[in-house]
Amino acid sequence: MDLEVLVNQHYHELNENDLQIISYIMKHKNECQTMPIVELGQKTHTSKSSIVRLAKKLGFSGFSEFKYSLKNDSEQVQRNETQVNFSSMQSLDSQATSKLFNQTELTPILKEIHGAKRIFCYGTGWGQRDVLSDFRRNFVPLEKFFILLSAQRELQMAVASTITEDDLLIVLSLSGDIQEAKDEMNMLKLKGVPILSITNLRNNKLASMATHNLYFQATSIPLNGEDIFSFLPLFQVTDSLFRAYFDYYQQNKDER
Numbered sequence: 729m730d731l732e733v734l735v736n737q738h739y740h741e742l743n744e745n746d747l748q749i750i751s752y753i754m755k756h757k758n759e760c761q762t763m764p765i766v767e768l769g770q771k772t773h774t775s776k777s778s779i780v781r782l783a784k785k786l787g788f789s790g791f792s793e794f795k796y797s798l799k800n801d802s803e804q805v806q807r808n809e810t811q812v813n814f815s816s817m818q819s820l821d822s823q824a825t826s827k828l829f830n831q832t833e834l835t836p837i838l839k840e841i842h843g844a845k846r847i848f849c850y851g852t853g854w855g856q857r858d859v860l861s862d863f864r865r866n867f868v869p870l871e872k873f874f875i876l877l878s879a880q881r882e883l884q885m886a887v888a889s890t891i892t893e894d895d896l897l898i899v900l901s902l903s904g905d906i907q908e909a910k911d912e913m914n915m916l917k918l919k920g921v922p923i924l925s926i927t928n929l930r931n932n933k934l935a936s937m938a939t940h941n942l943y944f945q946a947t948s949i950p951l952n953g954e955d956i957f958s959f960l961p962l963f964q965v966t967d968s969l970f971r972a973y974f975d976y977y978q979q980n981k982d983e984r
Contacts, residue, residue: 730801731757733828733943734786736935745774746782753798761799765791817947818958824945825961828929829968837940837969838976840922841872844896848886850877852901852909855959860900863966870977874898880909887912893920900966901925902946902957904932913937926965942969 735742735750742750749772753760760768765776772779783794841847849864851857857878864874877883891897897916899906904927906913916923917937925938928946935941944965948955 730828730929731786731798732929733941736932736941738785738787739936741785742782745778746785748772749774749779749782757798757801761795763795817949818960821945821947821958821961822964824929825943825964826968828943828945829965832942834969834972837924837942838973840896840924840940841973842976842980844922845892845894846896847872847874848877848891848895848897849874850883850897850899850909852899852903852906856900856902856962859959859962859966860898862963863970866967866970867973870974880912883909883912887915887919891916891919891921893922896922896924898924898926899934899938900962901927901932901934902962903928904934906934906937926962 731750731754749768752768752772756771763771765779768779769776780791783789783791786794788794788797847864849860851860857876860874860876864876867874875886877886899913904925910933913923913934914937922940923938924940924942925934926942926944927935929943935943942965944961946957946959946961948957950956
């Protein structure tokens with residue numbers, strides 16, 4: 729599994745030493761694939777036992793398995809980057825998004841959706857809000873009526889007075905950078921409100937603050953000084969989530 733996903737999933741278990749090691753590995757992934765544990769400890773000013781504990785926190789049996797996973801991820805990236813053009817990138821992003829979705833344990837997310845008193849949705853941009861608008865429309869026949877927060881001010885108002893721990897907030901972001909809504913996210917955590925983040929695959933603040941995470945892969949294309957993204961992977965992951973919930977709903981509709 730991608731290192732960024734594992735870090736986001738286990739972020740709350742990691743201490744400063746762990747984050748220091750991870751920061752070095754992310755900047756030197758190729759070297760770390762073959763680097764002995766003693767050398768990595770010297771590079772990060774940590775001990776062998778600290779590195780082994782980190783590997784186990786991330787779900788590996790030890791450092792050797794962790795290095796093997798790094799090598800596998802790197803080889804996959806290299807295969808994907810071979811002869812990639814703008815057209816073929818769409819297929820690669822779609823395949824990666826499907827893989828990320830299929831390797832996610834969905835049951836806790838589906839239970840949150842099923843049991844939530846109300847579901848609030850917040851997109852960090854107009855494109856994300858379009859995706860969420862389409863997403864919530866699918867749930868109407870299942871008698872799930874989502875509340876779409878169309879601006880940061882509406883999110884602030886919901887956090888201050890409306891949303892409770894019996895609700896669910898779904899946040900969709902391309903970058904996962906939620907600096908403008910950081911205070912609201914912190915308040916939601918204090919109130920015990922479940923948060924489902926849906927973000928591009930990378931180590932990001934939103935994913936680390938959320939209760940549940942889903943990922944997509946949307947590769948940017950530089951054009952005239954701007955990064956151009958396709959929103960197709962966002963539609964894909966939200967559609968996959970709806971389909972998974974539909975199956976769950978059919979099996980559990982009497983429990984609501």
